[in-house]
Amino acid sequence: MTAIVTQGLSKHYPEVRALDGVSIELEEHRIHGLLGRNGAGKTTLMQLLTGQVFATAGSMQVLGASPVENADVLSQTCFIQESQRYPDTFRPIDVLRIAAGAYPNWEQALADQLVDDFRLPVKRTIKKLSRGQLSAIGIVIGLASRAPLTFFDEPYLGLDAVARRMFYDYLLADFSQHPRTIVLSTHHIDEVANLLEHVVILDQGRVLLDADTDELQHAAIGVSGRAADVDAFLAGREVLERTALGSLASATVTAHDGDERAARDAGLDVSPVSLQALFVHLTTASAAGAASPTAPATDVATN
Amino acid sequence: MLDDSKPLFVAVAEQIEDGILDGTYAEEDPVPSTNELAAFLRINPATAGKGFNLLVDAGVLIKRRGIGMFVAPGAREALRQRRRSAFQDQFIAPLLREAAQLGITAEDLADMITKEVAR
Amino acid sequence: MRIRNVVQLHTVNRLQAFGWPLVFMALSLVVVLIIGALIVHVTAAGEPDARASMNQGMRWNGAIFALLGPLIGFGFTAMGQYFPLALGLGLTRREFAAGTALVFVGNAAFYAIIISIGKVIELATGGFGLGIRFFDVAYTGFGEWWQTLVQTFLLILTVMLVGAAITTAFHRWGQSFLWSFWIGLALVVLGFVAGMVLSEPFRGFVGDLGTMGWLPWMGVIALIGAIGAAVWLALVRRAQAR
Numbered sequence: 001m002t003a004i005v006t007q008g009l010s011k012h013y014p015e016v017r018a019l020d021g022v023s024i025e026l027e028e029h030r031i032h033g034l035l036g037r038n039g040a041g042k043t044t045l046m047q048l049l050t051g052q053v054f055a056t057a058g059s060m061q062v063l064g065a066s067p068v069e070n071a072d073v074l075s076q077t078c079f080i081q082e083s084q085r086y087p088d089t090f091r092p093i094d095v096l097r098i099a100a101g102a103y104p105n106w107e108q109a110l111a112d113q114l115v116d117d118f119r120l121p122v123k124r125t126i127k128k129l130s131r132g133q134l135s136a137i138g139i140v141i142g143l144a145s146r147a148p149l150t151f152f153d154e155p156y157l158g159l160d161a162v163a164r165r166m167f168y169d170y171l172l173a174d175f176s177q178h179p180r181t182i183v184l185s186t187h188h189i190d191e192v193a194n195l196l197e198h199v200v201i202l203d204q205g206r207v208l209l210d211a212d213t214d215e216l217q218h219a220a221i222g223v224s225g226r227a228a229d230v231d232a233f234l235a236g237r238e239v240l241e242r243t244a245l246g247s248l249a250s251a252t253v254t255a256h257d258g259d260e261r262a263a264r265d266a267g268l269d270v271s272p273v274s275l276q277a278l279f280v281h282l283t284t285a286s287a288a289g290a291a292s293p294t295a296p297a298t299d300v301a302t303n
Numbered sequence: 304m305l306d307d308s309k310p311l312f313v314a315v316a317e318q319i320e321d322g323i324l325d326g327t328y329a330e331e332d333p334v335p336s337t338n339e340l341a342a343f344l345r346i347n348p349a350t351a352g353k354g355f356n357l358l359v360d361a362g363v364l365i366k367r368r369g370i371g372m373f374v375a376p377g378a379r380e381a382l383r384q385r386r387r388s389a390f391q392d393q394f395i396a397p398l399l400r401e402a403a404q405l406g407i408t409a410e411d412l413a414d415m416i417t418k419e420v421a422r
Numbered sequence: 423m424r425i426r427n428v429v430q431l432h433t434v435n436r437l438q439a440f441g442w443p444l445v446f447m448a449l450s451l452v453v454v455l456i457i458g459a460l461i462v463h464v465t466a467a468g469e470p471d472a473r474a475s476m477n478q479g480m481r482w483n484g485a486i487f488a489l490l491g492p493l494i495g496f497g498f499t500a501m502g503q504y505f506p507l508a509l510g511l512g513l514t515r516r517e518f519a520a521g522t523a524l525v526f527v528g529n530a531a532f533y534a535i536i537i538s539i540g541k542v543i544e545l546a547t548g549g550f551g552l553g554i555r556f557f558d559v560a561y562t563g564f565g566e567w568w569q570t571l572v573q574t575f576l577l578i579l580t581v582m583l584v585g586a587a588i589t590t591a592f593h594r595w596g597q598s599f600l601w602s603f604w605i606g607l608a609l610v611v612l613g614f615v616a617g618m619v620l621s622e623p624f625r626g627f628v629g630d631l632g633t634m635g636w637l638p639w640m641g642v643i644a645l646i647g648a649i650g651a652a653v654w655l656a657l658v659r660r661a662q663a664r
Contacts, residue, residue, distance in 0.1 A: 047663055051509075074514060075424065084510045086503075098430055098431050
């Protein structure tokens with residue numbers, strides 16, 4: 001079953017097209033990555049899918065129905081927002097109590113354990129909490145709610161590397177035990193790359209890439225060697241990035257079957273392209289393409 | 304920990320294979336579950352599952368419904384055979400390429416290998 | 423409908439929902455009692471009517487606003503702080519509106535009952551034995567206890583509904599709404615002053631308003647509350663997260 005289907009989904013504000021004709025399908029029981037630079041439209045998309053804002057155009061189905069003002073869908077959906085505001089006078093324990101009532105699958109034992117592990121002071125008022133502690137509230141709710149569809153929008157702002165790793169471990173463990181659909185939006189791409197089964201990259205409100213992570217490992221390769229050899233290899237291929245240092249050059253190209261061997265045969269070193277690197281190349285190439293449509297490749301450093 | 308030049312699920316399969324080759328998982332013994340391995344390697348369980356399926360399809364692992372996965376009898380020897388045939392491609396070819404670049408002849412190479420083994 | 427969760431959202435922090443308003447009210451009452459005690463004991467010997475004139479002077483004393491004040495904030499807080507969290511926790515606008523309306527009614531009833539009981543006690547004990555007025559003032563009504571009950575209930579409910587409507591409109595239209603609101607209010611005040619100064623019939627009309635009976639006044643309050651409720655409900659159903 002598909003957890004999320006959107007068709008031509010758009011959200012236009014007076015001054016910006018936050019989302020512009022997004023059509024995606026997200027399978028259920030998978031961990032999806034929703035990536036994009038700041039202002040790419042990730043949060044807007046999640047706000048639309050959880051009925052927090054209304055679409056300008058297009059349609060969407062979440063868990064088989066429209067989420068707008070739909071209690072059946074929304075009680076099965078948990079959206080942890082980086083920018084979530086809590087009433088000033090509340091304490092974390094107040095928020096957790098309400099969340100426990102709002103989500104039918106809530107697991108209190110897990111919530112208690114997370115509160116301990118993330119050292120969340122549940123009886124301190126919200127306005128005295130640090131950024132990381134605020135994030136911890138979201139993480140506790142997002143995991144303990146066990147909602148069939150859970151969105152995490154940059155869930156660990158202000159948390160250190162240890163706490164982030166703890167979040168990944170909990171996420172994986174609980175996801176294994178209780179499979180559900182997770183949509184994870186983050187700038188820490190390297191950290192989550194191996195957790196994701198499917199990736200959607202948004203750029204300026206549009207879908208730049210929509211693919212399984214398995215496919216992405218072949219989607220692009222890095223080649224390096226003598227500039228003349230590299231340039232010969234690049235001819236006729238889609239170049240995402242090219243840098244040169246003296247007579248040496250390296251480049252990232254979108255790859256097709258046999259490209260890797262062809263590059264080796266041409267005497268070039270071939271390296272894999274990480275999701276993070278691919279993301280940077282794609283969004284940079286897209287920005288450059290928008291600026292000057294005739295030159296999709298960027299020459300970062302020419303000698 | 305995982306070879307990042309290959310698709311993740313291939314790297315997962317190879318790690319299990321390494322465990323079988325070096326005797327960590329003896330024949331007919333159980334291997335870790337998908338979820339255990341996913342948690343250990345911090346990867347998506349589906350990816351770990353694909354790695355296991357690769358090994359099941361290759362006859363290296365046997366799936367027993369409701370119990371788990373076990374190393375197939377004869378898996379170790381079969382793996383060894385397969386790795387041997389890949390050895391040429393994976394190790395000898397790059398070695399020769401690098402040697403040629405440095406002007407090392409095949410004879411020099413043979414000498415170096417003999418010396419290294421003796422050490 | 424998960425109305426129970428919305429009610430919980432408003433009441434989970436008991437100190438905030440009930441504790442502080444009651445504490446402020448108690449403190450304020452204590453202050454008035456002390457003033458009463460001072461006047462009665464210090465000046466009683468010299469001026470026999472001190473007590474009566476104090477009682478008269480306290481008819482318009484606003485000490486009760488120590489309780490009504492925090493309640494005015496309820497409408498603002500409901501939309502400004504609780505609505506975003508309700509949306510964030512996957513509650514629908516309809517659920518939020520229904521639950522919040524229930525909380526408004528419950529709050530208004532709860533505090534109206536407390537004030538009415540206070541008033542009955544105050545009258546029965548001759549101003550707590552000191553001739554003071556706290557509950558029996560102009561804002562709560564000088565009539566029968568049930569009139570106070572109805573009046574304070576309507577007053578509190580209306581204030582909360584109008585507060586919620588204003589906050590929702592502010593969220594929707596931002597600063598431009600506030601400007602329009604203040605300009606509109608200024609025009610109304612200006613028009614009122616101009617009418618009083620320039621128009622004899624208008625002065626007569628206002629004079630009639632002043633002597634209007636209790637029931638019509640309740641009608642006016644209820645009407646304002648109904649308009650606030652209608653505006654609030656219409657806006658909240660289209661309110662979006664920011």
